[in-house]
Structure formats: structure tokens, C-alpha cells
């Protein structure tokens with residue numbers, strides 16, 4: 001599959017609904033069996049739309065959100081909570097690529113641009129994220145970029161009081177992403 005070089009820019013308030021749509025589509029694929037069918041089939045888009053409208057309407061929300069766009073629209077996004085945790089540092093809260101374009105380098109580009117911007121905004125802080133135990137593809141993706149798995153935690157799901165096991169991955173400060181193994 002050919003490599004894609006998207007334009008990566010800061011998210012705007014008007015991106016909230018397209019981000020919510022992509023977030024919902026991505027979870028319908030990658031979180032099937034983790035989140036309930038009812039949530040994924042019926043509620044996920046409205047729920048995410050509310051989250052992204054709120055987040056992007058407040059310039060002081062403490063989040064950095066970037067989007068990957070091509071001529072025909074938005075195909076990926078990454079979002080960091082800058083002051084995520086006193087000890088673990090910045091939280092990589094969301095990373096999603098259009099399910100039809102996965103495996104073509106867009107996730108890696110979003111990570112590299114995002115991490116370099118975070119390093120300028122919060123220099124010298126570590127980076128961490130949580131990834132579902134049942135999502136080995138994303139785990140492999142983060143491991144290839146040098147993320148280190150440090151513990152298993154219980155992650156609360158956006159629906160009611162459900163939870164699922166997740167791994168915490170960390171990058172020590174100063175955060176440097178490992179070079180990606182050669183792509184064909």
C-alpha cells in the first residue's frame with residue numbers, strides 16, 4: 001500500500017463534527033467487542049460530537065488537537081491532554097486514522113508532528129497513553145515507535161459505568177520516537 005503524506009494542521013472549532021464522525025467510525029471497527037454494540041450502533045456519534053464540540057470551542061481547554069487532511073476531507077486526528085498527569089506527563093488521549101486508510105503511514109505522521117509540538121509546548125515532560133488490551137495492532141504501532149508498556153490498568157469506557165483492561169505505554173523525557181522500520 002502506498003504511503004500517504006497528508007497535510008497536518010491544528011484542529012478548528014469547525015472540525016468538531018468531522019472529527020466526531022471519524023472517531024465514531026474508528027471505534028465501530030477497533031472497539032467492537034470492547035464497547036457495547038448498543039453504544040457503537042446507536043449512541044457513539046452523538047456522544048463524540050458533544051465531546052469534540054466542547055473541547056474545540058474552548059481555546060484554553062488544555063488539549064492540543066491536530067488533524068490530517070487531504071483534498072477530500074479529514075482522515076485522521078491526534079489529541080493530547082497537555083498537563084495529563086503529574087508523574088506520567090502529557091497524555092496522548094486520542095489517535096485515529098480513517099479505517100480505509102490505515103497502514104499507510106498517516107498514524108506515524110500524526111505522532112511525529114504531534115510529539116514535536118508537545119515538546120515545544122511542554123518541554124522535558126514524559127508522554128503516556130492507554131491502549132485497550134484487546135487492541136494488539138495499536139500496541140504494535142506504539143511499540144514500533146519506542147513506547148514502553150509499564151502496567152495494566154482498568155480504563156473507564158464512555159458509556160455508563162463499564163470498564164475494560166488497558167495497557168499504559170510511556171516515553172521518557174525528552175520524548176523521542178524511534179525511527180520506523182523500513183516500509184515497502
Ligand SMILES: CC(C)(COP(=O)(O)OP(=O)(O)OC[C@H]1O[C@@H](n2cnc3c(N)ncnc32)[C@H](O)[C@@H]1OP(=O)(O)O)[C@@H](O)C(=O)NCCC(=O)NCCS
Pocket residue numbers: 026030095096097098101102103104105106107108109129130131132135137138140141
Ligand atoms: C493505530 C493507528 C492510529 C495507526 O495508524 P496507521 O495510519 O494505520 O499507522 P501507520 O500506517 O503509520 O503504521 C501501520 C502499522 O500500525 C499498525 N496498525 C495498527 N492498526 C492498523 C490497521 N487497522 N491497519 C493496518 N495497520 C495497523 C501495524 O503495526 C502497522 O504496521 P504493518 O503495516 O507493518 O503491520 C490506526 O491503525 C487506527 O486508527 N486504529 C484504530 C484506532 C486505534 O486503535 N487507535 C489507537 C487507540 S490507543
